[in-house]
Amino acid sequence: MKKNIILMGPPGAGKGTLAKQLKSSLNLVHISTGDMFRENIKGGTALGLLAKSYIDKGDLVPDQVTIDMLKARLAEKDCENGFLLDGFPRTLPQAEALERLSKEINRPIEVVVNLDCNNEELIRRISGRRVCKNCGAPYHIVTMKPKVEGVCDLCGGPLYQRADDNEEALKVRLDHYVTDTKPLLDFYKQRGLLENFNSLVGSQELFNQVSKFLTK
Numbered sequence: 001m002k003k004n005i006i007l008m009g010p011p012g013a014g015k016g017t018l019a020k021q022l023k024s025s026l027n028l029v030h031i032s033t034g035d036m037f038r039e040n041i042k043g044g045t046a047l048g049l050l051a052k053s054y055i056d057k058g059d060l061v062p063d064q065v066t067i068d069m070l071k072a073r074l075a076e077k078d079c080e081n082g083f084l085l086d087g088f089p090r091t092l093p094q095a096e097a098l099e100r101l102s103k104e105i106n107r108p109i110e111v112v113v114n115l116d117c118n119n120e121e122l123i124r125r126i127s128g129r130r131v132c133k134n135c136g137a138p139y140h141i142v143t144m145k146p147k148v149e150g151v152c153d154l155c156g157g158p159l160y161q162r163a164d165d166n167e168e169a170l171k172v173r174l175d176h177y178v179t180d181t182k183p184l185l186d187f188y189k190q191r192g193l194l195e196n197f198n199s200l201v202g203s204q205e206l207f208n209q210v211s212k213f214l215t216k
């Protein structure tokens with residue numbers, strides 16, 4: 001079974017949804033830099049305050065801040081069993097830092113799962129996304145509705161729309177994806193680590209395909 005996995009893809013491709021499905025079935029730790037920043041924003045920390053000024057506009061949080069946060073998280077005990085990175089790396093300096101870091105801790109990246117999705121679908125997904133305020137479970141107002149409107153099926157928490165899930169910020173996020181993150185696909189292809197999946201197949205079918213690949 002593959003451990004130490006990177007999930008890549010544009011905003012709305014389904015990285016968070018897939019990671020939440022995989023983490024329990026594969027017993028891996030889910031590390032989402034976006035979730036970590038949002039936790040800090042919720043907690044009113046200095047890091048949260050800094051991150052919010054970038055995230056709300058759709059911009060990337062500076063590399064060194066993000067790398068330091070990730071480095072501390074990977075050093076925690078629960079990562080020893082393997083991890084799913086969601087939203088990191090997003091820039092070449094981050095990918096290079098991860099390469100050094102994963103060597104240092106002796107947990108090399110084994111595969112990069114890339115989720116392909118077209119822009120029209122990304123916009124549809126992001127504009128309809130709702131997220132649980134308590135547990136972070138993702139929903140969609142049309143395609144992944146909760147049983148009770150506005151209430152999380154898993155924990156009963158309230159659903160909300162992320163501050164960066166608006167047309168203006170999404171445009172900036174998509175531009176950053178093309179300029180800063182998409183070039184990393186070549187970086188990982190050259191290292192023989194890249195596996196592409198079409199995320200248009202729906203979340204359950206995507207989960208089936210990816211988990212079959214990761215456990216073979």
Ligand code: AP5
Binds near residue numbers: 009014017032062088
């Ligand atoms: P982050 O939280 O990582 O956001 P993102 O990459 O823009 O990705 P999303 O969370 O928007 O989408 P997703 O791919 O997880 O899709 P989801 O599963 O929710 O980052 C937020 C911000 O933090 C960044 O903009 C940046 O500012 C900062 N940041 C984070 N990491 C950073 C880093 N490394 N460096 C610098 N800055 C960083 O699904 C979306 C919707 O589609 C949901 O409604 C879901 O129900 C639905 N859906 C999901 N999968 C499917 C499917 N297969 N079929 C149909 N519908 C689906």
